[in-house]
Amino acid sequence: MSPLTDTKALNGAQSAEDPMNKETTPRKRAAATKRAKATATVPVKKAATAKAAPAKKAAPAKKVAPAEAAKPAGKAVAKTAKTARKAPVAAKPAPAKVAKKAKPAPAAQAVDNAELVNRLAEDAASNTLAVNPFMGLRFEDLGEGVKALFDSAGVDYPDGSWTWDDYNDAATALTKGLADAGSAAKGAYLHRWQSTVQGFASAQSDTDVLEGDYGYMEPFYDNVLALQSAGDQIDYNTSAANQLTYQGEFGKQNAAMLQMGTWFVATLIAQQASGDADDFDWGIAPIPQLDDSTAGLDNTPVTFGDPTGFGINAAIDDSKVQAAKDFLAFAAGEEGAQILAGIGITPALLSDSVVETYFAVDGAPTDDLSKFAYSTHEVHPENPTSSKTAAIQGILNDMHTAIMSGSTPVDQAIEEAQDRVANEVGLD
Numbered sequence: 001m002s003p004l005t006d007t008k009a010l011n012g013a014q015s016a017e018d019p020m021n022k023e024t025t026p027r028k029r030a031a032a033t034k035r036a037k038a039t040a041t042v043p044v045k046k047a048a049t050a051k052a053a054p055a056k057k058a059a060p061a062k063k064v065a066p067a068e069a070a071k072p073a074g075k076a077v078a079k080t081a082k083t084a085r086k087a088p089v090a091a092k093p094a095p096a097k098v099a100k101k102a103k104p105a106p107a108a109q110a111v112d113n114a115e116l117v118n119r120l121a122e123d124a125a126s127n128t129l130a131v132n133p134f135m136g137l138r139f140e141d142l143g144e145g146v147k148a149l150f151d152s153a154g155v156d157y158p159d160g161s162w163t164w165d166d167y168n169d170a171a172t173a174l175t176k177g178l179a180d181a182g183s184a185a186k187g188a189y190l191h192r193w194q195s196t197v198q199g200f201a202s203a204q205s206d207t208d209v210l211e212g213d214y215g216y217m218e219p220f221y222d223n224v225l226a227l228q229s230a231g232d233q234i235d236y237n238t239s240a241a242n243q244l245t246y247q248g249e250f251g252k253q254n255a256a257m258l259q260m261g262t263w264f265v266a267t268l269i270a271q272q273a274s275g276d277a278d279d280f281d282w283g284i285a286p287i288p289q290l291d292d293s294t295a296g297l298d299n300t301p302v303t304f305g306d307p308t309g310f311g312i313n314a315a316i317d318d319s320k321v322q323a324a325k326d327f328l329a330f331a332a333g334e335e336g337a338q339i340l341a342g343i344g345i346t347p348a349l350l351s352d353s354v355v356e357t358y359f360a361v362d363g364a365p366t367d368d369l370s371k372f373a374y375s376t377h378e379v380h381p382e383n384p385t386s387s388k389t390a391a392i393q394g395i396l397n398d399m400h401t402a403i404m405s406g407s408t409p410v411d412q413a414i415e416e417a418q419d420r421v422a423n424e425v426g427l428d
Contacts, residue, residue, distance in 0.1 A: 148280060149185055149256035153177025158257075158285035160369050161296045164223055167257075167288040171232040174256045188233040189255035190224060191246045194393075194400035195382055196259055197224055199304040203380035204290040209392050210384055212427045214399070214414050221403050221410045228404075236404035251277030259287065261305075262374070266344030269363035284370040286377070297372060305379045307348070350375055391425045 150157055153174045162170070171187030178185045190196055201220040202208050228235040233255070234244065250258040251271055258264075265284075271277035286301035294302050310331055312324045330336050334354070337347035341358040355375045359366060383389050399417035402408035408416070421427070 149174065149178060149183070149253060152181045152183060153187075153256070157283075158369070160286055160372060161292075162285070162288045163291060163295055164220075164288045168223060168227060168232075171227055171257065172230060175230075175232045178256070185253060186231075186233050186255045188227065188257040188259075189244075189246060189249040190227070190233050190259060192236060192239055192404070194397045195304070197221060197404075198396060198400065199382045200287065202382070203304040204294075204302050206380075208381070208384045209396060210386055210388065210428070212418060212421050214396070214418055218410050218414060224404070225410070237406070240405075247271065247277070253278050253280060262346040265346070265364065269344050269361065272363055281365075283365040283367050284373045286373045294378075300376055300378050301373070302378045302380065304382045306382045346374075388425050388428075392421055395420045395424065 154177050155170055155173045158170070167188075174185075174187030178187070197220050198209070198217055201217040205216040207216060227233045234249070238244075246258060246260055246264070247267060249255045250260075251268060268277060268282070272279055286295075287303050289295040289301055292299075294300060310328055312321065312328065316324065332348065334349060334351060337349040337351070337354045338357050340347040341354045342361065344358070344361045344364065346358070347354060355371060358364065358374065359371055364370075383393065395417050398420075399413045402413045402416075403410050
């Protein structure tokens with residue numbers, strides 16, 4: 001059971017496995033900050049010991065060893081399970097991008113673009129950017145799990161109904177089952193970016209980093225640290241010291257589940273084709289949810305994302321402005337979306353036709369859960385529009401490193417970050 005388990009679902013009894021050893025829950029903490037969603041949570045599921053095919057609907061799982069809760073982890077299926085862990089990947093992954101403060105164009109030059117910029121800011125959270133044919137850091141469709149590793153461990157594939165408790169339970173069961181089968185693969189891999197914890201915490205707690213109060217992130221960090229401590233995913237310090245890459249950990253079947261953005265789909269397809277990644281079947285599942293109010297195929301999973309925007313250079317010659325506007329309309333429209341989807345890149349416009357094109361790409365998964373996870377989601381912005389966002393994210397990245405490396409306790413690191421934001425950046 002993970003630290004995200006709602007104690008009310010356990011009739012008020014405190015979980016003996018709660019690493020914080022306190023009778024509190026994410027929902028109670030969220031209520032304290034007045035940012036919580038629904039209070040209901042689903043009981044923790046246990047991984048079944050029998051092999052099961054991917055299911056569209058959540059099926060009651062037999063209780064066995066606690067398993068990880070993989071919402072992000074999607075059903076991924078591998079044809080052969082790894083029996084030994086590969087040597088640490090030496091390639092240094094690209095650093096996570098931090099929101100940059102945009103330079104406003106002179107008023108006289110920005111007239112033609114004012115409406116465009118306003119639409120970008122207004123639509124940033126809805127994932128319907130009129131000028132943005134790409135999506136970066138869209139983690140809702142994340143989590144590919146290697147199916148052969150699930151089979152080897154005797155754990156059911158993700159079914160779209162998982163909460164973070166379920167994800168943790170599945171990770172635990174996968175790690176144990178794989179070890180029993182002679183494999184050194186882990187149940188999950190979490191990359192070092194702050195967004196893999198903080199992005200989900202903000203989105204699913206229905207708040208953002210501009211508020212200056214980050215107590216809602218504590219249970220999410222407790223959850224991740226519990227997986228590290230149990231050995232169900234590579235710890236942060238080992239990952240950093242060896243410069244492990246998420247491509248290598250998942251692509252070489254060293255981990256059964258991965259929380260990752262939709263951009264990785266095109267990368268994985270290309271790496272499997274080139275031989276840089278192993279040849280195995282994989283799939284996509286919704287990111288795990290805070291509680292059952294947004295989990296399951298009848299609901300809309302909550303995740304986070306950031307756009308990669310297109311714009312018109314305010315200094316271009318007047319004779320080129322119309323051509324630039326025409327290109328933006330093309331790139332952000334159905335035709336541009338079809339072209340991007342046809343090469344495995346996620347456009348902002350996701351019509352039924354675009355989704356069909358995306359999954360027709362050779363090497364893409366074809367199961368219904370992958371299509372649901374890809375096309376159904378409520379996206380909150382990781383980097384809300386503000387001149388203060390970049391400075392705040394820098395402080396929160398320091399907090400993330402301190403917590404994940406074990407140098408500072410979670411509650412202390414959060415308090416220090418809150419003080420720094422208030423004193424160094426200021427709150428509106």
